[in-house]
Amino acid sequence: xxxxxxxxxxxxxxxxxxxxxxxxxxxxxxxxxxxxxxxxxxxxxxxxxxxxxxxxxxxxxxxxxxxxxxxxxxxxxxxxxxxxxxxxxxxxxxxxxxxxxxxxxxxxxxxxxxxxxxxxxxxxxxxxxxxxxxxxxxxxxxxxxxxxxxxxxxxxxxxxxxxxxxxxxxxxxxxxxxxxxxxxxxxxxxxxxxxxxxxxxxxxxxxxxxxxxxxxxxxxxxxxxxxxxxxxxxxxxxxxxxxxxxxx
Numbered sequence: 001x002x003x004x005x006x007x008x009x010x011x012x013x014x015x016x017x018x019x020x021x022x023x024x025x026x027x028x029x030x031x032x033x034x035x036x037x038x039x040x041x042x043x044x045x046x047x048x049x050x051x052x053x054x055x056x057x058x059x060x061x062x063x064x065x066x067x068x069x070x071x072x073x074x075x076x077x078x079x080x081x082x083x084x085x086x087x088x089x090x091x092x093x094x095x096x097x098x099x100x101x102x103x104x105x106x107x108x109x110x111x112x113x114x115x116x117x118x119x120x121x122x123x124x125x126x127x128x129x130x131x132x133x134x135x136x137x138x139x140x141x142x143x144x145x146x147x148x149x150x151x152x153x154x155x156x157x158x159x160x161x162x163x164x165x166x167x168x169x170x171x172x173x174x175x176x177x178x179x180x181x182x183x184x185x186x187x188x189x190x191x192x193x194x195x196x197x198x199x200x201x202x203x204x205x206x207x208x209x210x211x212x213x214x215x216x217x218x219x220x221x222x223x224x225x226x227x228x229x230x231x232x233x234x235x236x237x238x239x240x241x242x243x244x245x246x247x248x
Contacts (some may be wrong), residue, residue: 009038011174016042019088022117022243027087030111032076032104033094037063044069051086053079077103081111090119093175096145105161112246118163121241124170126150128231129180129238138182138193139175139238151240163244170237177224179238181217190216 016039019029026047031040034052044050044067052071054060060071072079077100089108098104108118123139124130125148130137139145149157155165170176178196186192195213197203203210231237 012038012042014174015039015090015092016046019043019090019119020046020048022088022119028085028113029088029090030081030086032089032091032108033097034063034069034071035059037067037069037071039090039092040069041067075099076107079107081107083110084113084116086111087113087116088119089116092121093123095120096122096147096149099146101147101149102157102161105158105163109162109246114246116246117166118244119242120154120244121172121175121239122149122154123175123179124150124236124238124240126152126236127170127238128236129176129183133183133187136183136186136192138179138186138196149240151235154240154242158244162247164247166243166245168240168242169232170235170240171228171232172237172239172241173225173228175239176228176232176237177221178217180224180227181220184220185213185216 020043026049028049029040029043029051031050031052034040034054037052040050040052040063050069052063052069053076054071054073055075057073060073063069063071072081075098089112095101095104112118123145127150130139151168151170158165182193182196185195190213194203194205194209195217198205198210198213199217205213228237
């Protein structure tokens, strides 16, 4: 619902292309916190054998039964998934939500095949955007986000959990430009994240407020894109995305 839905479709396809390039042929994939299953459905269409997890039956029900995609219900640390059973495990903006990030990554290590890959994305708490806007930072997102990580802190945690980082970037057209736009509006005193609700089609603000938000967002798009290019080029972009493998 709303203009944001069209962008989600575009970026889910981009995620599917990125993960597909990790292996020369389709393999087995688990998406932790799979949402409505859009990413998994795209991977399945590419020939991958896919499964997902969600925390509650209600959230798991968002994945259409007609898709035929198995969804395990519960925290990953409580599920009894077979060891070494997945070639790729993805966590798209999930690790910052879990109560025990270290144990979560240890379980990922256990269920990954020896040559498997972990693909992980989350807000970069060490970014320029996070430090510039502080409590107004869009991706701070309290109380839903329980932890904050950046390349340094997450790299140390992955090392402790038996992973080596193969590739990482802080560039994200999906997250960074809008993160700056909403952070600016938050810092200017507008109701927190209201414009995001307008774009998602969930806001109950007045018509005038919605129109104001749309105009402000449009006016900030270009400077946000330029800022993201600069910040990401220095490794300080607002989203961290990485690929890691098991230590030998």
